Every structure is written in C-alpha cells, then in structure tokens.
Amino acid sequence: MAYHLSIFVENKPGKLEKITGILTENSVNLRAISVASSGQFGVVKILVNDPDKAFEALRKNHITASKRKISVAIVDDRPGGLHHLLTTLSSNRINIEDCYGFVLEDKKRAAIVVEVEKNPAAEQVLSAQGIQVLSDSEIYTF
Structure with missing residues (x-):
C-alpha cells in the first residue's frame, strides 16, 4: 500500500x-x-x-x-480526464477524502493522488474502467 x-x-x-x-x-x-x-x-x-x-x-x-493510504491514477491531461476518474469512483459509491494532482513530464497525462475510504475497491473499479493505477514502486519512482 x-x-x-x-x-x-x-x-x-x-x-x-x-x-x-x-x-x-x-x-x-x-x-x-x-x-x-x-x-x-x-x-x-x-x-x-x-x-x-x-x-x-x-x-x-x-x-x-x-x-x-493513497492510490495514484493516471488520467489524460485534457478536459474531462479527471471527471472520468471522479465519475467512476462516485458511481461505485467510493468517497474521496483528499485529492490533488500534477501534470507529468510528457505533458499529456496527469497523476491524480486520491485518499479514499476503500483503497483496494477504488483501485479495482478504476482499473476496470481502463484508468491506469500505479503500483507502489511506480508511485515512489515516477
């Protein structure tokens, strides 16, 4: 974690x-x-x-x-990129307690850090919707 x-x-x-x-x-x-x-x-x-x-x-x-505990998801850096992530969590009744993000070096994607009530469930539903969730080692080294 x-x-x-x-x-x-x-x-x-x-x-x-x-x-x-x-x-x-x-x-x-x-x-x-x-x-x-x-x-x-x-x-x-x-x-x-x-x-x-x-x-x-x-x-x-x-x-x-x-x-x-946090999860970090990668979204497209475009209008609606973050909205897709938020809609996915909300529709699965997963509450966001804290959230912040930053644009990655390639300037095409953004890393969104989320603290949620149900981390494993959040990561599963995000992955199921095609949203990349970083592994622990990826989070600390990207």
Whole structure:
C-alpha cells in the first residue's frame, strides 16, 4: 500500500521551510505537495519517494505527521480526464477524502493522488474502467 504524509502545521512564516529542510537533510525527494490553511493552522500533504523515512525524520524533529493510504491514477491531461476518474469512483459509491494532482513530464497525462475510504475497491473499479493505477514502486519512482 502506498502512502502520503499529512502534516499538521502552524500557519506562520518558516514552518513550511522547516519541513522541506528536514526532508532535504534526510535525502527525501518531495514529489508533490498540497497546502490548505484555516486561520492559524494548516495541513500539508506531501507525496515523497520514501514515506517511512520522511515520517521518522519529521517525528524526530517534533513535527506532527500521519501516514495516510493513497492510490495514484493516471488520467489524460485534457478536459474531462479527471471527471472520468471522479465519475467512476462516485458511481461505485467510493468517497474521496483528499485529492490533488500534477501534470507529468510528457505533458499529456496527469497523476491524480486520491485518499479514499476503500483503497483496494477504488483501485479495482478504476482499473476496470481502463484508468491506469500505479503500483507502489511506480508511485515512489515516477
């Protein structure tokens, strides 16, 4: 099972820099990031090449983080690409708890990171609809 990290952080200058500094010092490659704040605090979601190493490094530096199960699907980078993925999950009554994405280097496809209630079921229905779901090793090395 693949994971991203969810980090609870105070919404102040330098807090995000501290996280990226710790990752850099521990040779952890940041693949994607999402930041959402609400007032004085925020949640940073990161996809890294080694979530266990990142989690331990953050923990040792007194940063509150949790590992959350994810799936990563590849969709065409065109109008409706993401919609097809969302429709597939919704029609199978699979709720999305978190979602973010980024365009891949070929600029023809996008990687969509989803945190859902039912990961194995989500991966099965996506694959059945012809949506590529990355393996754990592919997620950490693409």
